[in-house]
Amino acid sequence: MTDIRPRRSVLYMPGSNARALEKAREIAADALILDLEDAVAPDAKDLAREQVCAAVKAGGYGRRELVIRTNGIDTPWFDADLAAATEAAPDAILIPKVSSPETLVEIGHRLTGLWAKPETRVWAMIETPLAILDCERIARAARDPSTRLACFILGTNDLAKETRARFVPGRAPMLPWLTTAILAARAHGVDVIDGVYNDLKDEAGFKAECEQSRDLGFDGKTLIHPNQVALANTVFAPEESELTRARAIISAFNEPENANKGAIQLDGRMVERLHAEMAKRVVALAEAIAA
Numbered sequence: 001m002t003d004i005r006p007r008r009s010v011l012y013m014p015g016s017n018a019r020a021l022e023k024a025r026e027i028a029a030d031a032l033i034l035d036l037e038d039a040v041a042p043d044a045k046d047l048a049r050e051q052v053c054a055a056v057k058a059g060g061y062g063r064r065e066l067v068i069r070t071n072g073i074d075t076p077w078f079d080a081d082l083a084a085a086t087e088a089a090p091d092a093i094l095i096p097k098v099s100s101p102e103t104l105v106e107i108g109h110r111l112t113g114l115w116a117k118p119e120t121r122v123w124a125m126i127e128t129p130l131a132i133l134d135c136e137r138i139a140r141a142a143r144d145p146s147t148r149l150a151c152f153i154l155g156t157n158d159l160a161k162e163t164r165a166r167f168v169p170g171r172a173p174m175l176p177w178l179t180t181a182i183l184a185a186r187a188h189g190v191d192v193i194d195g196v197y198n199d200l201k202d203e204a205g206f207k208a209e210c211e212q213s214r215d216l217g218f219d220g221k222t223l224i225h226p227n228q229v230a231l232a233n234t235v236f237a238p239e240e241s242e243l244t245r246a247r248a249i250i251s252a253f254n255e256p257e258n259a260n261k262g263a264i265q266l267d268g269r270m271v272e273r274l275h276a277e278m279a280k281r282v283v284a285l286a287e288a289i290a291a
């Protein structure tokens, strides 16, 4: 089983908000997106870039994965964002509004030219109609190591803006896009994180959306407020009963009498070796979270 990085809770914070950047060192999110794009007003872009890069260089975020979101590749801020983010060397650089694999290839070349650290990954926002329509080719870019592509983030606010789809409970208008992105990501070994839930006061709605998101197959949810972190961490972690069952499946296939069997019965249910593989992933995720 390859290393699993828990990405249950991925919290955005405006790069212009020094207090939030400081506070984030204590927030129990798996990953932090230090934003230079939509959360930052045009006249605060330079300040945000400076603050974010200084915070990443200063460290103190423990095991939290640090991600810098640049402005879009076609904006006047992008070159400075990419150069400064590369020098600060976060775990990943998140590129908004990626609509084609060619953009990722170009960014990969630019990162090489900037002498980016080999460990710095690229994450891509999937948030335009073209990105959904070309999602498989975009995810396939991960097969080219020079792109560094490791993760998709769904941008459901931008998708709603571009398509005029409405946010409704259950997200029926968006389900085809969400599942397309998940399929494309899984086909090419890319992690995939769901979009944000904008209503900070609606805890029941947020919980329902996290559970839907987990059941669809997302690795976690992007968040906009520290109050959303605990619930996302709980929903996207394996439940105790799931963990117990996973361990039982692994043990059953380790029994000598099952050594040559492809399928067995366990507590009245058929279990195949593919279920043992899934069970190993559940245990590995729980161990990574515990660590």
Ligand SMILES: CC(C)(COP(=O)(O)OP(=O)(O)OC[C@H]1O[C@@H](n2cnc3c(N)ncnc32)[C@H](O)[C@@H]1OP(=O)(O)O)[C@@H](O)C(=O)NCCC(=O)NCCSC(=O)C[C@H](O)C(=O)O
Pocket: 011, 012, 013, 014, 019, 020, 021, 023, 024, 035, 038, 039, 125, 127, 154, 155, 156, 157, 158, 159, 195, 196, 223, 224, 225, 226
């Ligand atoms: C939504 C907010 C503007 C609300 O801010 P505020 O009114 O200040 O909230 P609170 O008073 O409840 O804040 C309490 C304390 O928590 C800190 N705080 C708040 N939010 C964050 C955060 N995200 N990270 C870290 N810390 C945070 C406040 O500083 C308060 O601290 P203290 O002073 O000690 O009491 C605000 O929550 C916010 O700005 N959220 C993030 C917005 C954002 O980043 N948006 C862009 C990403 S969403 C997006 O673009 C998705 C995608 O692209 C798409 O298309 O869908």
Ligand SMILES: [Mg+2]
Pocket: 038, 096, 125, 127, 155, 157, 158
């Ligand atoms: Mg967006």
